[in-house]
Amino acid sequence: xxxxxxxxxxxxxxxxxxxxxxxxxxxxxxxxxxxxxxxxxxxxxxxxxxxxxxxxxxxxxxxxxxxxxxxxxxxxxxxxxxxxxxxxxxxxxxxxxxxxxxxxxxxxxxxxxxxxxxxxxxxxxxxxxxxxxxxxxxxxxxxxxxxxxxxxxxxxxxxxxxxxxxxxxxxxxxxxxxxxxxxxxxxxxxxxxxxxxxxxxxxxxxxxxxxxxxxxxxxxxxxxxxxxxxxxxxxxxxxxxxxxxxxxxxxxxxxxxxxxxxxxxxxxxxxxxxxxxxxxxxxxxxxxxxxxxxxxxxxxxxxxxxxxxxxxxxxxxxxxxxxxxxxxxxxxxxxxxxxxxxxxxxxxxxxxxxxxxxxxxxxxx
Amino acid sequence: xxxxxxxxxxxxxxxxxxxxxxxxxxxxxxxxxxxxxxxxxxxxxxxxxxxxxxxxxxxxxxxxxxxxxxxxxxxxxxxxxxxxxxxxxxxxxxxxxxxxxxxxxxxxxxxxxxxxxxxxxxxxxxxxxxxxxxxxxxxxxxxxxxxxxxxxxxxxxxxxxxxxxxxxxxxxxxxxxxxxxxxxxxxxxxxxxxxxxxxxxxxxxxxxxxxxxxxxxxxxxxxxxxxxxxxxxxxxxxxxxxxxxxxxxxxxxxxxxxxxxxxxxxxxxxxxxxxxxxxxxxxxxxxxxxxxxxxxxxxxxxxxxxxxxxxxxxxxxxxxxxxxxxxxxxxxxxxxxxxxxxxxxxxxxxxxxxxxxxxxxxxx
Numbered sequence: 001x002x003x004x005x006x007x008x009x010x011x012x013x014x015x016x017x018x019x020x021x022x023x024x025x026x027x028x029x030x031x032x033x034x035x036x037x038x039x040x041x042x043x044x045x046x047x048x049x050x051x052x053x054x055x056x057x058x059x060x061x062x063x064x065x066x067x068x069x070x071x072x073x074x075x076x077x078x079x080x081x082x083x084x085x086x087x088x089x090x091x092x093x094x095x096x097x098x099x100x101x102x103x104x105x106x107x108x109x110x111x112x113x114x115x116x117x118x119x120x121x122x123x124x125x126x127x128x129x130x131x132x133x134x135x136x137x138x139x140x141x142x143x144x145x146x147x148x149x150x151x152x153x154x155x156x157x158x159x160x161x162x163x164x165x166x167x168x169x170x171x172x173x174x175x176x177x178x179x180x181x182x183x184x185x186x187x188x189x190x191x192x193x194x195x196x197x198x199x200x201x202x203x204x205x206x207x208x209x210x211x212x213x214x215x216x217x218x219x220x221x222x223x224x225x226x227x228x229x230x231x232x233x234x235x236x237x238x239x240x241x242x243x244x245x246x247x248x249x250x251x252x253x254x255x256x257x258x259x260x261x262x263x264x265x266x267x268x269x270x271x272x273x274x275x276x277x278x279x280x281x282x283x284x285x286x287x288x289x290x291x292x293x294x295x296x297x298x299x300x301x302x303x304x305x306x307x308x309x310x311x312x313x314x315x316x317x318x319x320x321x322x323x324x325x326x327x328x329x330x331x332x333x334x335x336x337x338x339x340x341x342x343x344x345x346x347x348x349x350x351x352x353x354x355x356x357x358x359x360x361x362x363x364x365x
Numbered sequence: 366x367x368x369x370x371x372x373x374x375x376x377x378x379x380x381x382x383x384x385x386x387x388x389x390x391x392x393x394x395x396x397x398x399x400x401x402x403x404x405x406x407x408x409x410x411x412x413x414x415x416x417x418x419x420x421x422x423x424x425x426x427x428x429x430x431x432x433x434x435x436x437x438x439x440x441x442x443x444x445x446x447x448x449x450x451x452x453x454x455x456x457x458x459x460x461x462x463x464x465x466x467x468x469x470x471x472x473x474x475x476x477x478x479x480x481x482x483x484x485x486x487x488x489x490x491x492x493x494x495x496x497x498x499x500x501x502x503x504x505x506x507x508x509x510x511x512x513x514x515x516x517x518x519x520x521x522x523x524x525x526x527x528x529x530x531x532x533x534x535x536x537x538x539x540x541x542x543x544x545x546x547x548x549x550x551x552x553x554x555x556x557x558x559x560x561x562x563x564x565x566x567x568x569x570x571x572x573x574x575x576x577x578x579x580x581x582x583x584x585x586x587x588x589x590x591x592x593x594x595x596x597x598x599x600x601x602x603x604x605x606x607x608x609x610x611x612x613x614x615x616x617x618x619x620x621x622x623x624x625x626x627x628x629x630x631x632x633x634x635x636x637x638x639x640x641x642x643x644x645x646x647x648x649x650x651x652x653x654x655x656x657x658x659x660x661x662x663x664x665x666x667x668x669x670x671x672x673x674x675x676x677x678x679x680x681x682x683x684x685x686x687x688x689x690x691x692x693x694x695x696x697x698x699x700x701x702x703x704x705x706x707x708x709x710x711x712x713x714x715x716x717x718x719x720x721x722x723x724x725x726x727x728x729x
Contacts, residue, residue: 174675305587306560320543
């Protein structure tokens, strides 16, 4: 697919947080790409540079294969939506939507038609006559999005547009935004700190930390094959379990030993012998009511009830291991048995914090 | 004994009714959530209990004693606001320790108590620093620590995690739960986030427009929602509700909607014939209970179009079009149906909820 947006070695030096160093990535035409990372990782700085609100110290920004680094915002052909919605409170929703078209010199009849059409798509028809000031937060943000969408920018830059909304409203808007983007075929560059949002909406996710790109890939890739401890821990709710393990052997032929569970895996991996880490997602902790091969006994310390599933917090050495279960599988204080789905576990080099692949994985003798 | 009882609370601000006849009780040691959307009246409720607002009507008892006419400090409750302020000239340690220094507690006891809280909230590394050097999340955690170290008879927290990064919110949610299990403080926790409410609480009060929509345990509000609002507010994604008419054939009652027909359980049939709905029903089903198959079968007899897929890592959510309705279903992340354009789905009778359209209440 064609490249819509390309960043080449984008750099912004700040003394404080938010600096960006040597960021390179490409958003394909029609792609929903999320830039995900914690506060201060440089994601909003990146967006501001793409929008032309901030000048890069180094590197290039290309939109439609054309360098735009020196162009002012209005000549870059991007639509912008921020956390704080830009809606004219004294104008009606209709006038708010028509505003951008008017500025572009679109004729009245055409304006009316496009406002009506988009309002129907976004379920805003009943709000058209209302003044901006009378809208609630979720309506306001939908209007803000619609205002930008109506001028049909081919590249949409969104900076945490849902941060100020209630959780339930946010969940609904996610689906709406995704559908809208699909229908209009825009390229969306979406900045967020919320891994759930990024996973559920994106075609691809770029994970950023300390101004640098750590990993870029589809939601499945980022979730199933994180490249480092940071990515593994940043993605997933409930969070991944990280426990100590011992790597035995050398010459690339290794055995992974986990306290209380014994040798859980053998194979070939580029890692030194010694103490390292193992990451296991809560739904890859396998639970049994009675003792079974390779399991260890544990006690349920507490339970988080999410309705559709429960997360059990299980005693393990001095720590707690999180495991998902169907509702009602075990109550607090129950003694149950657990083991790990080792094929889906991640071996993490304690020295580098990078995930190490184990090839030819087998269950050791 | 009940720690706190709120009875028939009403509060108006001008023409706006902020609280409309709200009643509930909180047991000692419970973590009680007040859950609802913006403007539900949640913060007003906390302020009335704390004594910062006076209710127009209704009583508040703490430990069996009416506190309506007590001043805020006489109520011995503590309230942590969403935007809390730390003392800028005090260190992290002294901020957390502040409520303990009002008398009677020795410095070594203080050090112990602050130490325990600091470990749980992961703020040990900033205890010797001043707030100006804290990140937003660190400030919030220190403020939470200060509230937890000396909770009073009832500790009230107003959206304590709302302004934090998503990642930190998850971590602190778990830390809170652990802390509560270990210390059994009586806590009233206000949030708009159903995930927080479900996973933390012993009991949840669901509020909207100042009215109590349901009071129950997480299991009750999830598995037996009282009305449409609760069913659509709890769960991620929430319950599917699809419009249908009732129709009887060969003395079996069916719900017939656009694109589907499902038999109704005998339990629901009995309830529905006792009080027939005036305006049709909606069938409700949780996304994890929707049967999804690749071909037509008795378990999945309803034709559906796969509109889009959200991949959440541990599971995927399908958005399916059935007739003119959108139905969400949860499948395994490896389910091949995600790559298809069509699917066959089923609504198992035992997992169905029936909503009376005219009252918006479930038939139970």
